[in-house]
Amino acid sequence: MTTIPPLxxxxxxxxxxxxxQALDDVSLQLFPGEVHMLLGENGAGKSxxxxxxxxxxxxxxxxxxxxxxxxxxxxxxxxxxLGIAVIFQEFTLVPYLSVAQNIFLGREPRGRLPGTVDxxxxxxxxxxxxxxxxxxxxxxxxxxxxxxxxQQMVEIAKALSQDARILVLDEPTAALSDNETDKLFRMIGxxxxxxxxxxxxxxxxxxxxxxxxxxxxLRDGKKVGSRMPHETTPDELVSLMVGRKVDMSYAxxxxxxxxxxxxxxxxxxxxxxxRGIDLEVRAGEIVGLAGLVGSGRTEVxxxxxxxxxxxxxxxxxxxxxxxxxxxxxxxxxxxxxxESRKTQGLALIRSVGQNLMLASLPRLFPRGWxxxxxxxxxxxxxxxxxxxxxxxxxxxxxxxxxxNQQKVVIGKWLAAQSKLFVFDEPTRGIDxxxxxxxxxxxxxxVKKGAAVLMISSELPEIVNVCDRTYVMxxxxxxxxxxxxxxxxxxxxxxxxxxx
Amino acid sequence: xxxxxxxxxxxxxxxxxxxxxxxxxxxxxALVMLAGLCVLFGLLAPNFLATSNLVNVALQSTxxxxxxxxxxxxxxxxxxxLSVGAVLTLANVVLATIAVKTGxxxxxxxxxxxxxxxxxxxxxxxxxRLGIPPxxxxxxxxxxxxGMALVVTxxxxxxxxxxxxxxxxxxALLGVPLPICIAVIAYLAFHVVLYHTRFGACVxxxxxxREALSLAGVRMRWYLVAVYLISGLMAGLAALLLTAxxxxxxxxxxxxxxFDAIAAVAVGGTSFERGKGWLLGTLIGVLAVGVLRNGLNxxxxxxxxxxxxxxxxxxxxxxxxxxxxxxV
Numbered sequence: 024m025t026t027i028p029p030l031x032x033x034x035x036x037x038x039x040x041x042x043x044q045a046l047d048d049v050s051l052q053l054f055p056g057e058v059h060m061l062l063g064e065n066g067a068g069k070s071x072x073x074x075x076x077x078x079x080x081x082x083x084x085x086x087x088x089x090x091x092x093x094x095x096x097x098x099x100x101x102x103x104x105l106g107i108a109v110i111f112q113e114f115t116l117v118p119y120l121s122v123a124q125n126i127f128l129g130r131e132p133r134g135r136l137p138g139t140v141d142x143x144x145x146x147x148x149x150x151x152x153x154x155x156x157x158x159x160x161x162x163x164x165x166x167x168x169x170x171x172x173x174q175q176m177v178e179i180a181k182a183l184s185q186d187a188r189i190l191v192l193d194e195p196t197a198a199l200s201d202n203e204t205d206k207l208f209r210m211i212g213x214x215x216x217x218x219x220x221x222x223x224x225x226x227x228x229x230x231x232x233x234x235x236x237x238x239x240x241l242r243d244g245k246k247v248g249s250r251m252p253h254e255t256t257p258d259e260l261v262s263l264m265v266g267r268k269v270d271m272s273y274a275x276x277x278x279x280x281x282x283x284x285x286x287x288x289x290x291x292x293x294x295x296x297x298r299g300i301d302l303e304v305r306a307g308e309i310v311g312l313a314g315l316v317g318s319g320r321t322e323v324x325x326x327x328x329x330x331x332x333x334x335x336x337x338x339x340x341x342x343x344x345x346x347x348x349x350x351x352x353x354x355x356x357x358x359x360x361x362e363s364r365k366t367q368g369l370a371l372i373r374s375v376g377q378n379l380m381l382a383s384l385p386r387l388f389p390r391g392w393x394x395x396x397x398x399x400x401x402x403x404x405x406x407x408x409x410x411x412x413x414x415x416x417x418x419x420x421x422x423x424x425x426x427n428q429q430k431v432v433i434g435k436w437l438a439a440q441s442k443l444f445v446f447d448e449p450t451r452g453i454d455x456x457x458x459x460x461x462x463x464x465x466x467x468x469v470k471k472g473a474a475v476l477m478i479s480s481e482l483p484e485i486v487n488v489c490d491r492t493y494v495m496x497x498x499x500x501x502x503x504x505x506x507x508x509x510x511x512x513x514x515x516x517x518x519x520x521x522x
Numbered sequence: 523x524x525x526x527x528x529x530x531x532x533x534x535x536x537x538x539x540x541x542x543x544x545x546x547x548x549x550x551x552a553l554v555m556l557a558g559l560c561v562l563f564g565l566l567a568p569n570f571l572a573t574s575n576l577v578n579v580a581l582q583s584t585x586x587x588x589x590x591x592x593x594x595x596x597x598x599x600x601x602x603x604l605s606v607g608a609v610l611t612l613a614n615v616v617l618a619t620i621a622v623k624t625g626x627x628x629x630x631x632x633x634x635x636x637x638x639x640x641x642x643x644x645x646x647x648x649x650x651r652l653g654i655p656p657x658x659x660x661x662x663x664x665x666x667x668x669g670m671a672l673v674v675t676x677x678x679x680x681x682x683x684x685x686x687x688x689x690x691x692x693x694a695l696l697g698v699p700l701p702i703c704i705a706v707i708a709y710l711a712f713h714v715v716l717y718h719t720r721f722g723a724c725v726x727x728x729x730x731x732r733e734a735l736s737l738a739g740v741r742m743r744w745y746l747v748a749v750y751l752i753s754g755l756m757a758g759l760a761a762l763l764l765t766a767x768x769x770x771x772x773x774x775x776x777x778x779x780x781f782d783a784i785a786a787v788a789v790g791g792t793s794f795e796r797g798k799g800w801l802l803g804t805l806i807g808v809l810a811v812g813v814l815r816n817g818l819n820x821x822x823x824x825x826x827x828x829x830x831x832x833x834x835x836x837x838x839x840x841x842x843x844x845x846x847x848x849x850v
Contacts, residue, residue: 117723117730119798124723129740131720138719167798 028091030055030220031107031189036085038071045071046082047244052237053189053220058211060235061224064264064482064515068244069224073191076222077109078102108182109191114174118167123149125166126181152180155217156210172203176210183214190214191222196230197317208234226315228257228519242266261519265482265511275466277506278490282306284342285443285474286327286357291336295322296498300336302476304443309465309475311485311492314518319498320478321362324445327476328352328359340443353382355443358436360429362447362478368432369420376402376416378431382439405434409464426457433464444468446477450484462488482511494518551842552790552806555835559810563817570820577699581691583812584705585767585776588760590783590808591712591801592753594792597784598799599728599746601649601656603753606783608667609641610776613761615671618680618771625684627762635758641667642754646747664780671773680771691766701763708756713801725749729797778829785832786811789839810835 029052038046046068053059063069074080078099087094089105096102116125123146124131132148134141149162158176166174175195182190196204211234214221225231231238232252239249240263248263286304291297297319304310312320325331327338329348338345340355352359361367369378379402380387387397402416409430413423420431429449436444446465450458465488469475479485485492486509494502494517502517563570589606596603613634621630641663648659693700716722724745727735735742764776789810790803811832818828 115731115734117727117734118796119730120723120726124726125734128723128727128734129720131723134718138721139714140718140720140723142718167796 027055029053029088030090031105032088032091033076034086034088036072036075036082038075038080038082044244046075049085049241049244049246051222051239051246053222054236055188055218055220056215057236058215058221058223058234060231060238061222061241062226062231062238062260062264063241064480067241067264069241070193071244072241073109073111073193073222073224076102076107076189076191078107103185106186106188107191108185108187108189110175110178110182110193110195112193112197114178116166116174116177119165121163121165122153122160122169122177122180123162125177126152126162126184128181130184148184149180152184155183155213156180157213158210170203172199172206175199175207179210179214188218189220189222191224193224194226194317195223196225196227204230226519228260231260232257240264257519261512261515265515275462275488278307278309278469281308281490282472282474285340286476287337287339288323288327289337289339291323291326291333291338293322293326293331293333295319295325295331297322297326298498300326300500302493302500304474304476306442306472306474307469308490309469309477309488311489312476312478312495313482313485313492313514314495314501316480318495318518320495321447322498323495324359324361324447324476324478327357327445353439353441356441357443357445358382358439358441360432360436360444360446360449362451364425364428364432364451368435369428371421372419374417375406375411375413375420375423375431378420379405379416379434379438382435382441386439401438405438409434409437410460424457426460429457429461430464433468442472443474444476446475446479448479449477450479450481482514485509485514486511551839552803552810555789555839556806556810556813559813559817563813563820567817567820570817575816575820579809579812579816581699581701582816583808584701585760585763586779586782586786586811587705587805587808588708588756588763589779590786590804591708592749592756593780593783594787594790594799594801594804595712595716595725595749596656596753597787597792597794598725598797599749600794600797601746601749602660602784603645603750604657604660604780605641605645605663605667606753606757607776607779607781608664608671609638609754610757610760610764610779611773612641612667612671612674613637613758614764614775615675615680615771615773617761618683618765619674621684621687621765622680622682625686627686627690630687630765631758631762634761635755638754638756638758638761639751640754641757642751643747645754646750649750650743650746668777675771675773677773679773681769683765683769683771687762687766688769689766690762701767704759704763708759709801709805716799716801721745721748726797726799729795729799731797781829782811782832785836788836791839791843807839 031053033049033051036046036049049068049072051059061069061072071080075082075096078096078101081097087096094105096105117128120128126149127145131140132144133139146162153160153162156176156179158180160173166177169177179190195207199207211221223234235252237249238252238255238260240247240260242264247266282305284303285306288300288302291300300323312323314320322331326333327345329345329352340352340357343355345352345355370381376398380398387401388394399416406413406416411430411434412427420428423431449461449465465475477489489509491503491505492509492514493500494504494514496518504513569575589610593603593606616637617630617634620633624630645660645663648654649656690700695703716725724735724740724742728742728746732742765771768775786807787804788807790800790807792799792803814831814835815828818831
């Protein structure tokens with residue numbers, strides 16, 4: 024299609040983190056004036072690739088070529104010198120400085136007096152860059168007053184002010200409305216015409232085909248295919264993304280006759296971004312909540328627990344309306360096993376025993392007096408029942424393995440006599456052996472009549488463990504799959520953003 | 523009201539004020555509160571609106587302003603300086619002692635600034651280099667400075683301050699009282715530093731997004747140390763006005779002024795998060811605290827009750843802000 028050499032070429036890039044091969048022999052070419060779309064499931068290696076490009080991580084193996092010349096990217100300074108800029112999903116803007124000040128932060132044009140800034144010149148230069156991007160914003164506006172889309176534009180302007188010729192965009196439309204997305208696309212069009220090369224990570228099929236000149240799919244750290252948009256279809260891309268054989272088996276007996284309704288959400292919307300959520304979980308069931316990162320799964324969990332205020336709709340836990348905060352959810356029998364175990368689920372410097380009783384203090388000590396005897400009884404009972412590998416209840420939780428820490432979190436809620444468990448990524452950071460044990464534990468919970476809602480990014484986990492699953496997309500429930508309908512392809516098709 | 527605008531730097535400042543008020547809506551609560559207090563005391567307190575009293579309020583607010591300006595910068599970096607009152611006190615007794623011995627301003631002011639610089643650098647190093655939380659670090663230096671003030675004076679007042687020092691409080695330049703001249707210059711200097719220098723942009727970024735700073739290759743620790751250093755130096759400068767005002771060195775002279783300063787900054791709409799700050803808001807906050815204390819004095823209310831009133835003022839200001847945020 025083109026004979027010009029690529030602006031940046033990656034050959035055989037590999038990167039591993041303590042035993043996990045995050046990138047395995049990945050090659051990629053970025054051409055001037057082209058958008059190269061990167062697709063892949065969560066954990067396919069897109070973020071690692073991006074971090075290697077901006078110099079935040081150093082590749083273990085592989086070569087970079089800039090306009091055909093071999094170069095090294097050993098740190099952020101190298102990347103900057105090559106004109107590579109990354110627009111992360113988390114912005115690096117200072118809220119109470121103006122747009123112009125943010126664009127030139129640390130590189131302000133000097134004023135007449137030493138140390139001073141020439142605001143006039145800075146605004147003029149900012150204006151020039153913004154004009155180039157078609158931004159009509161006043162450069163003196165404080166960033167704190169801008170919407171997400173405008174902040175993103177400011178990030179891009181900042182990158183261009185550093186003469187970036189290679190732009191890496193990480194799901195730039197994830198937080199944008201349709202209108203804002205149009206604006207961003209027009210800007211990307213302008214950049215293309217100026218010969219900027221772009222790598223664009225996306226989860227939306229529509230934009231993959233409308234914006235991309237090339238498409239590359241990553242899976243498990245490997246490049247599994249590169250296509251031109253006209254020679255492929257969304258279905259082919261999805262099958263490339265899933266590809267792998269199902270190699271994990273979690274044998275369990277699926278639920279044939281679910282019990283009474285444990286959780287019922289009707290039309291729940293919250294300011295956190297979820298809209299019109301309808302779902303039901305019955306006793307004895309493990310129900311999955313699948314979807315891409317950022318599709319609103321965690322927000323559903325937080326809404327159930329009253330951690331985020333609900334704007335409309337109703338949530339019932341065991342037939343009782345949940346309208347209060349986490350304390351009420353706990354009283355109604357709900358338990359949340361959060362995604363970030365270490366910051367939200369455990370007090371790491373406290374002992375196993377102390378963590379185990381955290382959620383059941385009123386029940387254990389109804390008169391408010393601490394009783395070492397009942398605390399010890401509870402702790403020993405749970406350590407035995409969950410087979411937590413610890414020398415005793417006095418051991419600090421922080422020194423246990425990930426799997427055992429997770430067991431302590433679960434134990435904490437068992438002690439509180441919870442009957443509805445919401446797991447948010449229950450196997451994150453847990454090794455393979457311990458995963459099976461955690462699933463066996465979850466299975467034993469539902470066998471005893473508990474209800475489980477399980478959020479997971481690992482599609483095989485959802486497919487193999489859950490009795491049925493909901494799939495979320497952009498803050499809504501995009502669909503529901505029964506045991507027989509469930510497959511990784513079906514989940515991904517529902518969860519991806521089609522036109 | 524005419525005299526209250528005395529400390530507002532210029533027409534430019536007023537335009538800036540109106541512009542910012544319209545744009546952000548923040549700290550307009552402080553202005554409303556200041557106006558409300560003036561009306562209240564105008565009605566309740568005898569002679570409150572007399573020109574001589576209003577000049578008095580402005581005069582009495584100058585020392586607090588010198589402390590509250592750097593406090594604004596520190597709070598914008600999500601920090602705190604609890605030690606300023608004690609450092610100011612220590613500088614006061616040392617300055618007084620040296621002034622009594624030498625009879626002049628020069629050396630005594632230098633020694634006060636040196637004390638401020640040492641404590642400022644110490645605070646900055648503890649916070650920026652060692653990563654000690656500002657609350658704890660400056661609580662420690664508060665104790666050190668306070669203890670030293672008591673040791674140096676043996677718990678006694680230092681009296682016999684030379685006329686040349688006292689003149690700094692009672693004197694005037696072109697009819698404007700000297701302390702007000704100093705306060706105006708200090709305010710303008712802070713305005714230039716915060717809004718027109720790279721350093722100022724870094725102060726915003728230190729509280730707003732430190733990652734943005736480090737990605738931009740800025741040596742941010744250096745700047746953080748500088749912010750605390752400025753606070754110490756300003757405490758040294760304030761010691762000069764304080765000594766001139768009370769004509770003495772006293773080992774508990776400025777104890778607790780950090781409370782008034784933090785209150786003024788908070789009333790002025792500077793936030794403890796995300797680097798949101800506003801110098802003009804601090805000026806309004808300082809005047810509000812000054813008016814409150816003066817008005818209550820005129821009404822014969824004890825200073826213990828005044829502290830409670832200032833606390834109430836802070837809570838009221840922050841409640842208004844919180845309610846407005848929620849309605850946005």
